Amino acid sequence: MRLSSRLLLAASILCLAVVGWFVVRDFELSASACNHDVQAWMRHEFALDDAAMARIASLQERFEKECEEHCRLVSEAKSAMDAKPGPDSLARLAGAREKCRLARVDHVRAIAACMPPESAKAYLALILPRIDSADHEGATDLSGQTHSR
Secondary structure, rough: OOOHHHHHHHHHHHHHOOOOOOHHHHHHHHHHOOOHHHHHHHHOOOOOOOOHHHHHHHHHHHHHHHHHHHHHHHHHHHHHHHHHOOOHHHHHHHHHHHHHHHHHHHHHHHHOOOOOOHHHHHHHHHHHHHHHOOOOOOOOOOOOOOOOO
């Protein structure tokens, strides 16, 4: 076999290996997304170990209870606004939404604190912008999406 044929064969094998790695990697991410497995996505996307995932799961569990309370207060304020519109009910609604927003920001920062610095930076860049678009219709998951009731 000539040298050029061997080099071509070696390059082909290397290309197949690289493509195979990307296919397997994308398949894992795809499977996580299809199964709505946010924890698997986070573990993979942000290179998290078991200890970090356990801390994050604990934070998320506590926050879901807190978030449901905030959403209840926002819902009550919306009802009050519908029943009797005015500056007082508008202020109550704005206050409830802001309390919810601040709690979500604190929660996202607490989750980021469980991550390696570069992963935390990427997570904050991805999730913090989503907070202002929250619908106050239930607790959000680790990806910033609202849980269905």
